[in-house]
Amino acid sequence: MTPPQRRRRAPGGDRPAEVPAPAPPGKEGEIRNPERLFVIGGEGGGERADIDLVTLIVARADPPVSATPEQAALLRLCAAPLSVAELSAYLSLPFSVVTVLITDLLAAELVQARASIVRQKVADRNLLEAVMHGLQKL
Amino acid sequence: MDFKNSDTIPGPRTEDRLPHTAEAAVKIVIVGGFGVGKTTMVGSVSEIRPLTTEETMTQAGIGVDDNYGSASKTATTVAMDFGRISITDQLVLYLFGTPGQERFWFLWNGLFEGALGAVVLVDTRRLEVSFDVMGRLEERGVPFVVAVNTFPDAPRYPVAELRTALDLPDEIPILDCDVRRRASSRDVLMTLMRFLHSLAVKGALT
Ligand SMILES: Nc1nc2c(ncn2[C@@H]2O[C@H](COP(=O)(O)OP(=O)(O)OP(=O)(O)O)[C@@H](O)[C@H]2O)c(=O)[nH]1
Ligand SMILES: [Mg+2]
Numbered sequence: 001m002t003p004p005q006r007r008r009r010a011p012g013g014d015r016p017a018e019v020p021a022p023a024p025p026g027k028e029g030e031i032r033n034p035e036r037l038f039v040i041g042g043e044g045g046g047e048r049a050d051i052d053l054v055t056l057i058v059a060r061a062d063p064p065v066s067a068t069p070e071q072a073a074l075l076r077l078c079a080a081p082l083s084v085a086e087l088s089a090y091l092s093l094p095f096s097v098v099t100v101l102i103t104d105l106l107a108a109e110l111v112q113a114r115a116s117i118v119r120q121k122v123a124d125r126n127l128l129e130a131v132m133h134g135l136q137k138l
Numbered sequence: 139m140d141f142k143n144s145d146t147i148p149g150p151r152t153e154d155r156l157p158h159t160a161e162a163a164v165k166i167v168i169v170g171g172f173g174v175g176k177t178t179m180v181g182s183v184s185e186i187r188p189l190t191t192e193e194t195m196t197q198a199g200i201g202v203d204d205n206y207g208s209a210s211k212t213a214t215t216v217a218m219d220f221g222r223i224s225i226t227d228q229l230v231l232y233l234f235g236t237p238g239q240e241r242f243w244f245l246w247n248g249l250f251e252g253a254l255g256a257v258v259l260v261d262t263r264r265l266e267v268s269f270d271v272m273g274r275l276e277e278r279g280v281p282f283v284v285a286v287n288t289f290p291d292a293p294r295y296p297v298a299e300l301r302t303a304l305d306l307p308d309e310i311p312i313l314d315c316d317v318r319r320r321a322s323s324r325d326v327l328m329t330l331m332r333f334l335h336s337l338a339v340k341g342a343l344t
Binding site: 001002003004005006007008009010011012052053054055056058073076077080081082083085086088089090091092094095096114115116117124125127128129130131132133134135136138 | 147148149150155156157158160161162163164165183189190191192193194220222223224225226229230231232234245246248249252254262265266269272273274276277278279293295299300303304305306307320324327328331332334335338339342
């Protein structure tokens with residue numbers, strides 16, 4: 001039996017996000033018209049800090065009395081550092097909503113954000129070696 | 139969730155808390171078509187019970203005004219599960235099992251752009267379900283390795299034949315794995331890291 005054949009693609013060949021992707025063979029969540037999808041909390045204005053799924057968030061203070069219940073819950077969760085992804089999971093809130101909450105808490109200086117490391121054109125070899133070393137211990 | 143009783147929100151178990159020294163995190167994405175074993179792989183190597191982050195999208199009804207809550211808007215929830223591996227007291231690695239359909243990727247701002255690299259899981263019974271995801275990674279310049287999750291009833295192809303079918307250059311590693319086994323999943327991650335390291339060495343020379 002011979003396997004099906006793929007053709008490799010070139011870097012940068014990506015089309016702008018507005019162009020709808022070709023309709024995929026339907027499976028999960030049938031969504032046509034992909035260009036008209038919106039993220040809740042992601043529409044329109046409102047400043048959003050540059051927050052990544054793995055940005056580590058640490059509380060700088062106890063929740064003030066003025067904190068909303070969501071803010072108070074988030075502040076209690078990140079008494080020790082916690083990624084935005086974990087906050088989203090524990091709070092059962094979408095990533096975009098958590099991002100908005102954190103943006104407000106950053107502005108109020110109630111939390112600190114520890115930046116995630118993103119891929120560079122040329123990856124940092126020391127970083128890669130550290131990860132390999134950590135995986136070896138697993 | 140009832141935020142009025144935010145004291146009761148179950149947070150991380152004591153053993154799942156990161157040390158205060160944790161200062162930076164990196165991520166790897168595990169992608170592949172429906173049912174290839176992404177969730178199983180995340181779970182087998184994670185030090186915490188795998189968690190799920192969700193994002194909700196609304197789809198605007200055609201030709202309808204944009205009143206919020208209009209009944210013609212349908213909400214779709216897309217879930218992504220993830221796990222964590224502490225590398226040192228300062229550095230944490232996160233693994234995201236990401237839905238194969240690229241139309242969802244924008245939901246998690248920078249998910250692929252910021253990742254160190256990706257693992258593409260394939261199932262040889264349905265090789266073609268992972269074709270699109272590989273093309274997308276190539277277009278975005280995200281380095282990846284291919285891990286063949288060996289299901290018992292799946293056809294076995296020699297690596298050379300798979301490489302030709304997948305149209306992959308010689309330097310991209312292709313390896314077999316059993317995502318249910320921690321050691322096997324760890325080997326896949328290690329192969330990815332070695333590949334990234336070789337790219338870094340090459341990049342530094344050019
Ligand atoms: N025999 C065998 N079964 C496996 C293996 N890996 C996963 N499975 C099973 O295959 C099914 C799908 O695995 P998942 O890990 O849920 O796959 P997934 O890619 O996360 O699936 P979706 O999120 O639904 O796209 C589960 O029932 C697993 O128990 C494997 O290596 N061997
Ligand atoms: Mg899954």
